[in-house]
Amino acid sequence: MELLRFFTAGNVDDGKSTLIGRLLLDSGSISTDIIETVTRQSKVTGENTTIDLALLTDGLRAEREQGITIDVAYKYFSTDRRKFIIADTPGHAQYTRNMFTGASTADLAIILVDARNGITEQTRRHTIISAVLGIPHIVVCINKMDLVNYSEACYEAIKADFSKVTAALDLNQVTFIPTAALSGENVVHSSKQMPWHTGKSLLSFLENVSVQPAQLHDKARFQVQYVIRPQTEKLHDYRGYAGTLWSGKLQVGDEVQVLPGAFFTRIQTIEHNLKMTESADAGQPVVMQLEDDIDISRGAWIVPGSELPEVSDTVQGTICWMDNTPFRTGAMKLLLQQGSLNTKASIKEISYKIDIETFEKSPSDDALKLNELASVCIRTAEPLVVDSYKENRNTGAFILINEYTNQTVAAGVLERNLQA
Structure with a gap:
């Protein structure tokens, strides 16, 4: 199955952790023992609801005491259609650096907006970071719609304001979804309270959105992470270069250049999962041997002579x-x-x-x-x-x-x- 990496961002108390908790709970991704534990903890904290959904992601003791997210919390779950990695990022301005880190590998951003407050400074900051990082898809969840009586007019007004922000940043692939995370409206299941919204629920959108690599080219980029020199008599002359092929494709016999520098050589062998192979594709960890004995160290790049950066x-x-x-x-x-x-x-x-x-x-x-x-x-x-x-x-x-x-x-x- 395809993997979708996404992160949540928004102001403090916009409901990011609750949204993810609802997503995990209603999609059947939480085991019974964890539900029982969180239910007990919810009663200890005096919550009015049966279960404090935010406790499913707020893992640090300081987070639970203060009721806020401080560090980036990663959660993993899957449905019949797709696997997911969620990064729940902090809302406080002082933790923007954590949000930047959590967003750096994401395919999609979920930006929460409190329906009562509309667009704020943090909303702008998170949207700018999403634009800077080139996040392919942005979903704007206008949350806590239950606190504005599920008002379509309120939703449309915030949508119009946010559209001005995305236009200024030249963001095109933006989707708006009205949600009430606490009660689960439009999170996993379509909302009965907002029949005026004809779009998908959040989970349905996440399951079906196209996940395409962000690369605009397919030029091969291989970086050496480790030089392998076994100290055995049998492999005395072996010198392998281990690393990940970040993009593109390489094949045995390809002419390549080692960077930095101007050394040209050819790929002699490619090894993947302890087996010899004729080629390597993007994302694969491999070990390569070259035809010529070149001084190569950690951090060097091996790229095709025809695709020089x-x-x-x-x-x-x-x-x-x-x-x-x-x-x-x-x-x-x-x-x-x-x-x-x-x-x-x-x-x-x-x-x-x-x-x-x-x-x-x-x-x-x-x-x-x-x-x-x-x-x-x-x-x-x-x-x-x-x-x-x-x-x-x-x-x-x-x-x-x-x-x-x-x-x-x-x-x-x-x-x-x-x-x-």
């Missing part, structure tokens, strides 16, 4: 600053990690910040605070393979690490090569 040590990228310590240009030594590649880097310039109110590019003061989004110019010690994130989400993503503390301070996506 741009390679540069100066790139433009959009980042979300994730560190509590504000950044100032030139004040912090950084490492950039792109897959298995780890190299020294520096932010040479903050080109502009993204204004979450107007969606416009705002002037930079050469500083970044926690959760701010900005387009930056980055210089690296070693050249990077530059595929924009919108073309290839696997190779176009990176993180920035504080060289002294080893803490991740930013996550970002590549835009383009800045060298002529």
